[in-house]
Amino acid sequence: MNALKSSPAAVFAQRHLLGIEGLLPEEIIALLDLAEQAVEVSRQVEKKKSVLRGRTQINLFFEASTRTQSSFELAGKRLGADVMNMSVGSSSVKKGETLVDTAMTLNAMNPDILVVRHHAAGAVHLLAQKVGCSVINAGDGAHEHPTQALLDALTIRRHKGPIHDLTVAICGDILHSRVARSNIMLLNALGARVRCIGPSTLLPKGLDRLGVEIFTDMRKGLAGADIVMMLRLQRERMDGSFVPSVREYFHFFGLDAEKLAFAKPNALVMHPGPMNRGVEIDSAIADGPQSLIRDQVEMGVAVRMAVLEALAQNLPNG
Amino acid sequence: MNSERLNPSERPLVLTNARVIDPSRKLDAAGTVIIADGEIVAAGPEADALPRPDGAEIVDCRGKVVMPGLIDMRVFVGEPGAEHRETFASAGHAAAAGGVTTIITMPDTDPVIDDVALVDYIARRTRDTTLVRVMPMAAVTKGLKGREMTEFGLLREAGAVGFTEGRHSITNALVLRRALTYARDFGALIMHHPADPDLTGSGVMNEGETATRLGLSGIPKEAEIIMLERDVRLAALTRGRYHAAQISCAESLEIIRRAKKAGLAISCGVSATHLALNELDIGPYRTFFRLSPPLRSEDDRKAMIEGIADGTIDVIVSSHDPQDVDTKRHPFAEAADGAVGLETLLAVGLRLVNNGEADLLAVARALSTRPADLLGLPGGRLTPGAPADIILVDPAMPWVCDGEKLSSRSKNTPFEGARFEGRVLRTIVAGRTVYAYAAG
Numbered sequence: 001m002n003a004l005k006s007s008p009a010a011v012f013a014q015r016h017l018l019g020i021e022g023l024l025p026e027e028i029i030a031l032l033d034l035a036e037q038a039v040e041v042s043r044q045v046e047k048k049k050s051v052l053r054g055r056t057q058i059n060l061f062f063e064a065s066t067r068t069q070s071s072f073e074l075a076g077k078r079l080g081a082d083v084m085n086m087s088v089g090s091s092s093v094k095k096g097e098t099l100v101d102t103a104m105t106l107n108a109m110n111p112d113i114l115v116v117r118h119h120a121a122g123a124v125h126l127l128a129q130k131v132g133c134s135v136i137n138a139g140d141g142a143h144e145h146p147t148q149a150l151l152d153a154l155t156i157r158r159h160k161g162p163i164h165d166l167t168v169a170i171c172g173d174i175l176h177s178r179v180a181r182s183n184i185m186l187l188n189a190l191g192a193r194v195r196c197i198g199p200s201t202l203l204p205k206g207l208d209r210l211g212v213e214i215f216t217d218m219r220k221g222l223a224g225a226d227i228v229m230m231l232r233l234q235r236e237r238m239d240g241s242f243v244p245s246v247r248e249y250f251h252f253f254g255l256d257a258e259k260l261a262f263a264k265p266n267a268l269v270m271h272p273g274p275m276n277r278g279v280e281i282d283s284a285i286a287d288g289p290q291s292l293i294r295d296q297v298e299m300g301v302a303v304r305m306a307v308l309e310a311l312a313q314n315l316p317n318g
Numbered sequence: 319m320n321s322e323r324l325n326p327s328e329r330p331l332v333l334t335n336a337r338v339i340d341p342s343r344k345l346d347a348a349g350t351v352i353i354a355d356g357e358i359v360a361a362g363p364e365a366d367a368l369p370r371p372d373g374a375e376i377v378d379c380r381g382k383v384v385m386p387g388l389i390d391m392r393v394f395v396g397e398p399g400a401e402h403r404e405t406f407a408s409a410g411h412a413a414a415a416g417g418v419t420t421i422i423t424m425p426d427t428d429p430v431i432d433d434v435a436l437v438d439y440i441a442r443r444t445r446d447t448t449l450v451r452v453m454p455m456a457a458v459t460k461g462l463k464g465r466e467m468t469e470f471g472l473l474r475e476a477g478a479v480g481f482t483e484g485r486h487s488i489t490n491a492l493v494l495r496r497a498l499t500y501a502r503d504f505g506a507l508i509m510h511h512p513a514d515p516d517l518t519g520s521g522v523m524n525e526g527e528t529a530t531r532l533g534l535s536g537i538p539k540e541a542e543i544i545m546l547e548r549d550v551r552l553a554a555l556t557r558g559r560y561h562a563a564q565i566s567c568a569e570s571l572e573i574i575r576r577a578k579k580a581g582l583a584i585s586c587g588v589s590a591t592h593l594a595l596n597e598l599d600i601g602p603y604r605t606f607f608r609l610s611p612p613l614r615s616e617d618d619r620k621a622m623i624e625g626i627a628d629g630t631i632d633v634i635v636s637s638h639d640p641q642d643v644d645t646k647r648h649p650f651a652e653a654a655d656g657a658v659g660l661e662t663l664l665a666v667g668l669r670l671v672n673n674g675e676a677d678l679l680a681v682a683r684a685l686s687t688r689p690a691d692l693l694g695l696p697g698g699r700l701t702p703g704a705p706a707d708i709i710l711v712d713p714a715m716p717w718v719c720d721g722e723k724l725s726s727r728s729k730n731t732p733f734e735g736a737r738f739e740g741r742v743l744r745t746i747v748a749g750r751t752v753y754a755y756a757a758g
Contacts, residue, residue: 021531100647120649121533122603141651143533181533205536206527 012310016128016135019144020185028153028189035154035299035306042078042302051309052081055112059085061138062099062118067273067297068138068147072115075304079312081113099123100130107131112315113308116140121178134311142176148272149182151303153190155296156227159268164191169221169263170212171197172231172253172280175204175242179272180231184210197221198253201242202233218253222262230255230271230281238279246279256282260290268292330354330371331749333710336379338362340386341683342699351384353706356749361700379710383678386686386698387419387450387707387745388664391509391587392563392635394484394656395421396727397443399428404640404727406440409660410448411725414753416661417742418636419450419707420697422689425457426484432457432468437476449752450745451707453479453693458497458508462486467497474504479693482509482563485610485655489515491548498558507692509561512549512570513611517541522651524597524612532603534651537612539567546570550577553584561692562586564637566611568621575630585692586630588622589637590659590666591732595619599732605646605653606732609637626684627676632692634684636663640728658726661719662733668713668740678713706749713740 011030020028041047057076061069069085076083088102097105099118106114113134116124121141128135139145156163168187174180174196187194194212196203208214215221222228233249243249255269269281269291277283286293331353338349338361350365351358352374360368361384370376390413396403404412413421423440425431431440437454444452456478460466470481481501488494488510501508518541523529525536546562550573553560565571565586577584591609596616600607607613625631639656646653667681690698697707719736721729745753 098644098648118649120651122651123649125602126647126649141533141649142535178533181531204530205525205538206530209527210530 035302038302038305050080052079055081057081057113058111059115071300103127144182145178149186151299154299166226167193168227169195169225170229173202175202225263330374332376336384340700341687383711388685389420389689393421394639407447408727412660414449417664417709424484434476455480480507498556502558512545514541559583567618585632587633603650610655632688665738710744
């Protein structure tokens with residue numbers, strides 16, 4: 001644990017976490033190392049630390065999310081912050097208030113950290129330009145979801161060791177997925193071989209320029225993979241607009257035992273949740289011995305603690 | 319047509335020792351320009367020895383360029399309906415400051431300019447309030463709904479210089495076919511924005527790697543190419559006069575080139591922004607760079623410049639589209655398209671010249687003579703008897719674009735902080751000085 005000798009904030013000297021793109025490999029590793037400590041803290045009876053004591057964290061969610069929002073809430077509370085949750089989808093926005101107006105209103109309440117999820121790519125960047133506090137991207141449109149990629153990396157690292165030289169296959173709706181983008185950036189930064197698998201209608205143009213191998217045949221794409229990362233496919237995209245039907249999608253891209261057998265025998269399966277059982281993943285796999293899906297949730301809290309702690313150390317008077 | 323409205327200057331003006339540019343005669347030579355009674359008396363070397371009119375103001379223009387005032391074929395004004403973004407008066411100030419002496423306004427206002435009374439309204443409204451000439455284009459279809467044709471004949475008599483759906487595209491090929499056919503009887507130009515709304519879908523920027531990295535949905539080039547190809551076929555079928563308002567990609571240039579070779583009455587424009595910027599300039603979701611058509615790749619930008627240099631692209635427009643914070647200060651995908659451009663149009667043109675990418679005659683032609691020819695206007699040239707709509711330009715003066723200093727009521731310029739070489743010193747409309755550069 002040599003990396004911890006120098007404070008992670010010295011390595012991760014950012015004011016915001018808006019995306020994985022642009023982070024240095026050592027910054028990513030510093031966050032993962034810090035998250036390892038948070039895992040230990042979270043497994044003790046006394047789970048509280050005080051690095052965020054006196055700090056205010058606002059979770060500003062323009063899009064509903066149970067998992068991510070509760071994970072950030074718990075992470076903030078374990079570090080001693082005062083955490084406020086705001087679901088904006090239903091209130092001010094409906095009254096015509098713009099994103100920037102909402103942000104300025106919240107900014108006037110002097111929060112230290114703003115955790116933001118928004119349905120539009122770039123919305124979190126826009127907000128970060130307008131407020132005085134640190135901003136964490138909790139998912140913006142089809143752009144990035146950096147803490148998801150970090151928790152995936154932490155999960156992988158704890159089961160497979162260093163990430164470089166691993167082959168990771170990301171399967172499903174790459175086109176609409178911020179999880180896929182953040183993971184592609186992170187895994188490439190740490191030297192993994194990244195593959196993307198999906199029907200061509202769900203593969204964005206220019207994907208090949210992001211340093212991934214592309215497969216439309218899942219069996220070929222899974223061959224020799226160490227990690228199989230499944231993505232959620234939203235139901236409204238299976239009505240003939242992007243794929244003809246659920247049935248056809250599951251037949252070609254649903255992860256079942258037969259397809260998983262093409263990956264390495266000790267391959268591990270991940271999913272950012274929430275899952276559509278029987279659409280992109282068979283229940284037997286999701287709950288099976290190769291699944292890391294529950295580990296991911298635990299790592300989610302730890303990674304968010306690490307991110308909050310690292311940013312807190314860069315806050316003014318921090 | 320509205321030269322009588324703008325009071326001709328009482329004093330004649332003689333510009334001596336200037337570099338005189340008149341694309342209508344392919345003239346690029348040292349000479350003199352003499353104007354009186356709101357008209358050009360003479361321009362070029364032949365004017366050097368002519369007698370100066372009595373009481374004339376004489377200006378030594380050594381090292382400066384005199385050229386026709388710019389005619390901008392694509393200007394969105396907020397009036398009527400969105401005066402907080404731009405009025406005719408503020409657009410007129412912006413135009414004058416940019417060396418634009420005629421603006422062609424788009425009909426997508428509220429209400430839509432699809433009726434004689436509204437064309438008439440614009441004429442009356444601008445007569446007293448606007449420094450430059452304002453000539454409206456009327457809608458091709460009533461309410462821009464893409465169904466019923468407007469009264470081309472009556473609108474033309476009222477002063478509409480052409481017909482367009484502005485930002486909108488006509489998806490129904492039969493409607494466009496009929497419009498091209500009927501407009502032919504009046505010699506009217508149909509200016510169309512070729513962008514297939516279905517292929518555009520939810521797209522907000524050029525499709526490709528950059529859009530994928532930003533997580534934004536892309537607009538394929540094919541949205542433009544397919545519709546332009548269709549339009550060219552309809553123009554061939556009808557022999558109507560078709561003008562693509564703005565093209566943005568190399569493939570479109572090829573389509574236009576082929577159509578012209580086949581002798582069709584087809585022309586096209588490009589926006590100055592597309593000559594100067596590419597998709598990478600969007601950077602971290604900067605909404606002032608969200609345009610329609612979208613900024614394309616660097617290869618496309620280079621192709622557009624080539625089109626100006628060789629004349630395949632007829633005109634450069636500003637596509638001036640004032641937007642306020644209410645439409646621009648949003649996440650990129652939810653912001654409006656458009657950028658202001660009247661005050662940077664000439665500067666971008668001169669940048670091509672200074673970079674050696676196009677000669678001054680070609681750029682001046684695309685900014686004045688060609689638009690005048692396409693619309694049947696008497697301006698855009700320095701021939702005797704032409705309206706004295708001219709600009710005096712210092713082609714080397716450096717300046718930095720500062721959005722806050724723009725005359726336009728909206729400040730959504732993608733050229734904030736951009737360095738330019740060359741600016742207007744004096745803008746003259748119908749012999750009257752409507753703008754004079756003051757340092758600082």
